[in-house]
Amino acid sequence: MDSPPSVSLFAWRPLAGILYRQVVLYRRSLPRWMEIFYWPLLDLLVWGFLTLYLKKIPSFLPSAVVSLLGALLLWDMLYRAQQGIxxxxxxxxxxxxxxxxxxxxxxxxxxxxxxxxSSFGKVLLSSTVAATLAYFLFSFKIFSLGVNLLFFVGALLAMGWSLGIMTTAVILRFGQEAEVLAWGVIFLFQPFSAVFNPVGVLPPLAAAISRIVPASYVFEGMRSLLTAGTLPVHDLLMAYLLDGVYLAGAIFLYxxxxxxxxxxxxxxxxxx
Amino acid sequence: MAESFQEVLVTEGVSKCYLPGHPYAVKEVNLSLGRGEILSVVGPNGAGKSTLIQMMLGLLIPDSGRVRIFGHDVARDRRRMAHRINYASTDLSLPYSLTVRENLLTYALIYNMKKARERVESLLSFLDLESFADRKVGALSTGQVARMGIAKALVNDPEILFLDEPTATLDPEISGQLRHLLGSMVRERGMALLYTSHNMREVERFSDRIILMRRGEIAAEGTASTLMERFRTGDLEELFLLLAGEREVEVGG
Incomplete structure (x- = not known):
């Protein structure tokens, strides 16, 4: 029997179908738009006000204070990438x-x-709004990281998607009882990601764990760039290497x- | 079982047991479905109908035996035939926040249909869904959701259609219209239809052939009249009750 061609792995229409549904869902749903903008905005306000306060304390380095907002914006991207999946x-x-x-x-x-x-689109939207607000409200320019920002974001998105795929696999295996992971799994990694603090201040065990978390290299790199003006290329390479391992592990598990x-x-x- | 040119689906000794030591959900089932044929699979709850259909769809892999659709082993090669089949079940729905039209367009794209919008509009008209096409799924009645599910199952103009209790939530008038439409698709386009139902009158009137399952096995197979004659029952309802009960049925009649 002659068969018409099967749907290729790279056929665009099936992907367009999956994306079309997401676009329609967001087009008319206010709560979904709030989900994209509400939390980043609140986080930004809380941390932004904190940086305003810290800047007034003479013993605080201004660059260290500023890096808090950079860390917040990048952390939100990681969080949303994982959750999107x-x-x-x-x-x-x-x-x-x-x-x-x-x-x-x-x-x-x-x-x-x-x-x-779909999650890439949401991260792009949410981050653009948050970065714009950070500039106008707190004079923080995330784009001062230059082209390196793209490398940081790439490494964080890859980690977020890997965790998203792993979480999906666990939900598929254990059912809706495991759905809390969709919201919570990323916070398991937060203490070891050195988001707001350098790895150097972590206790030895936590510091050792942070060495196998790609995000820790990204946040260390961001701080180094903001405070010392240099990008530790080794850290960035390590982040991508670990991302590769995470992604391979996630696909294998899935x-x-x-x-x-x-x-x-x-x-x-x-x-x- | 040899596959003739008319057979589009064949199961060869298909068995499935979910837990070792437990009874088989499906045991050694051999059946075939021909082009332009309506085959009903009936049986009491737990008879193995759903498991059988899930193996036909490639959602489950048989422990032994195999399912072939258009000559392809479904367990190994599902992607080669998935675009030529489709499925609807009253257990399933579509995203609640989308309208009927949007959901159908989503699936027309997912099934890689060219001129997806035109296909959706013709389906809405064909199945008389236009009156609620722009309503969100969450606002539909159960019957309307079932009709939308059938529209989704026809979105790729399938050569084999699997319907799991398609009329269970429909009123008699709509059920009759739907049977008429499906019947015409089977006769005119040669679509093969495999469906399950607990409505024995519907099965009796609608099916070319009926397979009665019990405890995972085929208890009997034939047309409605041959089955009633073989089991000496006045109608299929009586035969169904006989099967559902504990009385032993002579397998094969």
Missing amino acids: SVMFLEEIWSRNLIHLLVAPVTPYHIVLGAIL SRVIARARRKGFHLKLGS
């Missing part, structure tokens, strides 16, 4: 739509790629869980 997957479960997608001529990787692209789900059927009970 996990929450989109959860929404498929909540709306009893996951099986429709799994029956469709797309692979689970199309679904993840769609989530990555593949294994999908394969096991098809044998055991636990994904068929999700959302029911």
Whole structure:
């Protein structure tokens, strides 16, 4: 029997379908827009006011104070990248739509790629607004990091997406009982990411753990750039190397869980 | 089982057991579905109908045996045939915040349909969904959600359509219209339809062939009239109750 061509892994329409749905969801939903802008705005105000206060204390280095806002903006990108993947997957479960997608001529990787692209859009929107507000409200210029900012952001997004894929795999395996991970998993990494403090101030065990967290190198690099004006290339390379390991691990875990789900059927009970 | 040119789906000794030591959900099922055929799979709850369909769709991998669709082993090669089949079930829905039209467009794109918008508009008209096409799914009645699910299942003009209790939430008039539409698609386009239902009158009237399942196995197979004759029952309802009960049924009639 002659078959029409199957849907290629790189076909644009299936991805457009997944993205179209996200665009429509956001086009008319005020709460979703609030989710993108509300928390970053509140965080920015809290930390921005703190920096205003700290700047008035003579013993504080102005550059160290400023780096708090840079750290906040970058942390939000990491957080949103992870959440973008996990929450989109959860929404498929909540709306009893996951099986429709799994029956469709797309692979689970199309679904993840769609989530990555969608989360990238949200991060871009949210970060642009937050960075603009940081400039106008607190005179903080994230773009003073120059082109290095792109490298920092790239490394953080890769880590966020890796964690998002891992979280998705765990939710797929253990069901909605594990959905709290979608919101909480990133905070497990926060103490070891050296977001607001240098790795040097961490206790030895925490410092050792931070060495295997890509974000710690990014935040160290950002501080070094803001305070000393130099970019530790080694740190950036380490961040990307670890990101590669995280991403490979996430894809491996996701593949294994999908394969096991098809044998055991636990994904068929999700959302029911 | 040999696959003739008319057979689009064949299961060969398909079995599935979820937990070692527990009874099989599906055991040694051999069946085929031909182009332009309506095959009903019926049986009491827990008979294995859903597991069987899930293996046909590639959602589950059989422990033994295999499912072939258009000659492809579904467990290994799902992507080669997934664009030629589709599925609707009353257990599923579509994103609540999107309208019917938006959901259908989403799936027309996901199924890689060219002229996706035109396809959606023709489906809305064909299934008479235009009156609620711009309503969000969350605001629809159960029956409307079921009709939207069937529209989604037809979005890629499938050659094989799997419907899991498609009319369970529909009123008799809409059910009748839907059966008529599906019947015409089967006769005119040669679509193969496999569906499950607990409505035995519907099964009796609508199906070309019926498979009765019980405890994961095929208990009987045939047309409505041959089955009633074989089991000496007045209608399929009686036969269904016979199956659902504890009385032993002679497998194969």
